Amino acid sequence: MKQVEDSEILEKFSAAKTRDEGFNLLLAKYQQKIYWHVRRLVIDHDDADDLVQDTFVKVWKNLDKFRSDAQLYTWIYRIATNECITFLNKKKQRNNTPLEEVSAELSETLIASSHFNGDKVQLKLQQAILTLPEKQRLIFNMKYYDDLKYEEISEITGTSVGALKASFHIAVKKIEAFMLNENINF
Amino acid sequence: MEDNLENNGFSVPENYFNTLNDAIDARIRAEKIKMLAATEGYTVPEGYFEKLQLQILDKTVKEKKPQAKVLRLWRSSLLKYASAACFFIVSAAGLYFYQDQQNSKNITHNDLATELLLYDIDEQVIIDHIEDHDLKARDPKHSNVELENYILNNYSQNDIASAF
Numbered sequence: 001m002k003q004v005e006d007s008e009i010l011e012k013f014s015a016a017k018t019r020d021e022g023f024n025l026l027l028a029k030y031q032q033k034i035y036w037h038v039r040r041l042v043i044d045h046d047d048a049d050d051l052v053q054d055t056f057v058k059v060w061k062n063l064d065k066f067r068s069d070a071q072l073y074t075w076i077y078r079i080a081t082n083e084c085i086t087f088l089n090k091k092k093q094r095n096n097t098p099l100e101e102v103s104a105e106l107s108e109t110l111i112a113s114s115h116f117n118g119d120k121v122q123l124k125l126q127q128a129i130l131t132l133p134e135k136q137r138l139i140f141n142m143k144y145y146d147d148l149k150y151e152e153i154s155e156i157t158g159t160s161v162g163a164l165k166a167s168f169h170i171a172v173k174k175i176e177a178f179m180l181n182e183n184i185n186f
Numbered sequence: 187m188e189d190n191l192e193n194n195g196f197s198v199p200e201n202y203f204n205t206l207n208d209a210i211d212a213r214i215r216a217e218k219i220k221m222l223a224a225t226e227g228y229t230v231p232e233g234y235f236e237k238l239q240l241q242i243l244d245k246t247v248k249e250k251k252p253q254a255k256v257l258r259l260w261r262s263s264l265l266k267y268a269s270a271a272c273f274f275i276v277s278a279a280g281l282y283f284y285q286d287q288q289n290s291k292n293i294t295h296n297d298l299a300t301e302l303l304l305y306d307i308d309e310q311v312i313i314d315h316i317e318d319h320d321l322k323a324r325d326p327k328h329s330n331v332e333l334e335n336y337i338l339n340n341y342s343q344n345d346i347a348s349a350f
Contacts, residue, residue: 023247024247027239031239036228056242060247115231116228118228126227169208175215
């Protein structure tokens with residue numbers, strides 16, 4: 001199925017008569033990508049569901065202000081990422097949880113989740129990713145799973161390309177070490 | 187010169203070859219991780235993404251906009267009729283005064299025409315006319331001159347003309 005170009009989506013959205021059609025096309029193109037991006041950050045399906053909906057409502061409300069000097073999908077990713085970071089920060093504040101314990105909480109959520117049917121190795125990989133600091137985890141996910149270019153990740157996170165490359169390199173080293181550690185089993 | 191020839195005129199970003207090594211190493215490690223666990227293991231409920239799209243559309247495209255409150259200027263039919271009546275009265279009054287003004291203009295015009303005519307009539311003719319028609323003076327004690335002066339001072343030429 002031929003994917004719709006972002007330019008076509010923006011053109012349809014800009015006209016009152018075709019605005020709804022444009023938004024439908026945007027949803028069809030990006031909702032799954034954004035869902036998985038959010039899900040990998042917050043782990044729980046129901047939390048991800050709420051955040052994805054919030055993200056697209058914000059996209060709907062602000063798309064007319066979108067400047068074409070940025071890519072549409074990096075703009076949407078940025079909104080989704082900020083929603084996730086805000087959510088995780090509120091979780092820390094609500095439970096008065098130190099930063100390192102949030103990852104432990106998310107690990108427990110993963111293990112208890114009814115929407116995770118991976119084997120031991122897959123579970124170990126997800127646990128390995130959860131040991132990364134929040135921003136590093138974000139960078140790792142976008143590079144490893146979404147295969148975004150460093151320049152695109154830089155647009156989303158506001159971090160320099162050089163710093164992103166270094167962060168990703170460190171992240172894969174940590175994960176590989178975790179995976180190869182025979183003392184860690186699930 | 188030799189470096190330029192070796193690179194064929196191309197250049198690279200500063201420190202590129204140091205970071206290239208790390209970039210290749212990172213890619214290789216990532217490939218090894220993928221070999222250990224090809225998929226993530228996360229799942230979603232059946233039909234989730236179809237439902238998600240509908241839920242988002244309900245919150246965006248299909249959301250009913252609050253209707254603007256309509257304030258009616260004409261709250262009752264009585265006000266409408268009253269306005270119509272006012273308009274009629276003002277129009278009628280305007281028409282009346284317009285016609286009255288036209289009549290006044292006509293009378294003024296007639297007066298002027300009459301006055302012009304009377305300028306051609308000698309005063310003695312006017313006096314003879316009065317005597318011929320046996321017009322009685324109220325006060326016979328007054329002389330003809332006094333009468334004449336009285337008439338000319340108290341009556342307009344139009345009044346005199348209309349007496350004929």
